[in-house]
Amino acid sequence: MSCASDPRFPAALEWHGGPEGYVEMIDQTRLPLIESQLRIDGLDQMIDAIRRLAVRGAPAIGIAAAYGLVIGTREGIEAGATLREAFERSEAALRASRPTAVNLGWALDRMRSRMNRETSANLDALHAEALAIHREDRALCRAIGEAGATLIPEGGRMLTHCNAGALATGGIGTALALCYVARERGRHFEVFADETRPLLQGARLTAWELQRQNIPVTVLCDGAAASLMRDGGIDLVVTGADRITARGDVANKIGTYGLALLACAHGIPFYVAAPSSTFDLELVTGAEIPIEERAHEEILEPFGARIAPPGIGAYAPAFDVTPAELISGLITERGLLRNPEEASVRRHLA
Ligand code: MRU
Numbered sequence: 001m002s003c004a005s006d007p008r009f010p011a012a013l014e015w016h017g018g019p020e021g022y023v024e025m026i027d028q029t030r031l032p033l034i035e036s037q038l039r040i041d042g043l044d045q046m047i048d049a050i051r052r053l054a055v056r057g058a059p060a061i062g063i064a065a066a067y068g069l070v071i072g073t074r075e076g077i078e079a080g081a082t083l084r085e086a087f088e089r090s091e092a093a094l095r096a097s098r099p100t101a102v103n104l105g106w107a108l109d110r111m112r113s114r115m116n117r118e119t120s121a122n123l124d125a126l127h128a129e130a131l132a133i134h135r136e137d138r139a140l141c142r143a144i145g146e147a148g149a150t151l152i153p154e155g156g157r158m159l160t161h162c163n164a165g166a167l168a169t170g171g172i173g174t175a176l177a178l179c180y181v182a183r184e185r186g187r188h189f190e191v192f193a194d195e196t197r198p199l200l201q202g203a204r205l206t207a208w209e210l211q212r213q214n215i216p217v218t219v220l221c222d223g224a225a226a227s228l229m230r231d232g233g234i235d236l237v238v239t240g241a242d243r244i245t246a247r248g249d250v251a252n253k254i255g256t257y258g259l260a261l262l263a264c265a266h267g268i269p270f271y272v273a274a275p276s277s278t279f280d281l282e283l284v285t286g287a288e289i290p291i292e293e294r295a296h297e298e299i300l301e302p303f304g305a306r307i308a309p310p311g312i313g314a315y316a317p318a319f320d321v322t323p324a325e326l327i328s329g330l331i332t333e334r335g336l337l338r339n340p341e342e343a344s345v346r347r348h349l350a
Helices: 043-051 058-076 083-095 102-117 124-152 176-186 201-212 222-230 255-264 340-350
Strands: 015-016 020-027 036-040 156-160 189-194 217-220 236-239 243-245 251-253 270-273 320-321 330-333 335-338
Touching: 015 058, 015 124, 015 217, 036 043, 036 058, 043 058, 043 083, 043 156, 043 243, 058 083, 058 102, 058 124, 083 102, 083 201, 102 124, 124 176, 124 236, 124 270, 124 335, 156 222, 176 189, 176 201, 176 236, 176 251, 176 270, 189 201, 189 340, 217 222, 222 255, 236 255, 243 320, 251 255, 255 270, 255 320, 335 340
Parallel strands: 156 189, 156 236, 189 217, 236 270, 270 330
Antiparallel strands: 015 020, 020 036, 243 251, 251 320, 330 335
């Protein structure tokens, strides 16, 4: 059984077949110039795909990890391990693949609960749980879009950062879900996509996705947001998130914090769209979120072309943290939570 997706949108990844099946995913490192699929039927392949961002975006990483756990457990059993031994080994390896997006650990925890609930744990149950995680994410994305679409005014100009669209999730995205639902409702607006250094997820992926949906999109270099806002060119900012703490601090792609400061300075609302699986209520402040450091070559030698002199170091965090005070509202599948703070975040998710 596969987990059929909406054919109008690119499916970041799909499972094919039963528990003995495989994952097919768009290789996001090659977009937009080359649209190619990777076939993943080994645990190491899945970990490699997650690490090098062939699959990326917090919800999609969670789904990939769940499928990876099915594949890794199956491999381990074939090599003579018990299901539980194979599960444990695969789970530990997947958990270490990327540290910031909490959806990864959330999906693995959910797979473990499913295994523990079964009287005799089996691969069918793990496979069913992974499909359920994928299917539910699709519904969460749609609900986020429905909850936030009215925030985009007719004729509005929305700025977004990185890619928080279909490519980053199991459905129509988080930040971009607002655009897709607003468009379905007949609203006209345009999107400005930050290029999003160092790996250009905005220029490569967000622009590609929105263009396919005929939504007007303009790419701007990350440094241009300040003057565009000052000149009255932006009405709202909407980004996704990789982890949100109990007080509403948000880790997202590096550069998001700067955008939030700029939006505040120019009186522009700044929203974050994310499913409940992106919240980590065990952490209170953003200072507790582990921030992934990426390879320095991604900055000094992007896409294989050296741009900095040899022997130079780089500062390469993949994410930064935006404090709740700078966030006008969190948009989840449960609705819009304005001016988040700890009590209201906990109530919203209870
Ligand atoms: O390093 P990436 O490309 O996985 O970073 C992704 C982001 O920061 C996204 O904006 C975030 O995960 C939201 S995805 C709906």
